[in-house]
Amino acid sequence: MADISPVLTPAEALQLAQDAADAMWSRDHAAQALGMVIVEVRPGTSRLTMPVRQDMVNGHAICHGGMLFTLADTAFAYACNSYNRNTVASACSIDFLAPAHLGDSLVAEAIERSQSGRTGVYDVTVSTATGKTVALFRGKSYRIQGEVIASFAPA
Helix, strand or coil: CCCCCCCCCHHHHHHHHHHHHHHHHHHCHHHHHCCCEEEEEECCEEEEEEECCHHHECCCCCECHHHHHHHHHHHHHHHHCCCCCCEEEEEEEEEECCCCCCCCEEEEEEEEEEEECCEEEEEEEEEECCCCEEEEEEEEEEECCCCCCCCCCCC
């Protein structure tokens, strides 16, 4: 994981990641509408869940790939913004490995692989709650100006 500042303790960095996630979530109407839930956000990582609903199933009776991508992309966003620095995607790719079905509970786990300067690389695994991997996503991030939270003062 990247060292965001020598003045933050591990506990402060964890609190900052959680506070940044809370700030993002309050504005993340897409994730909320899709029924996503943030399970955990830590510096450089996140875990989110999403149920596969009827309105997410395609004409093959499986979860639409765009829904899998959206879940993975959202986990990526929470992981790369966990340092309270506004960060966006510069590129993403996904490999669909197995279908997800109506009623499945999906888990997306994002892990930072590299961060240097303004760029980062994150891998996201999307699995069913039973552990079947359905997709692998790689996101490349780019830090832009500003902070997720306007100001942060460690307690």
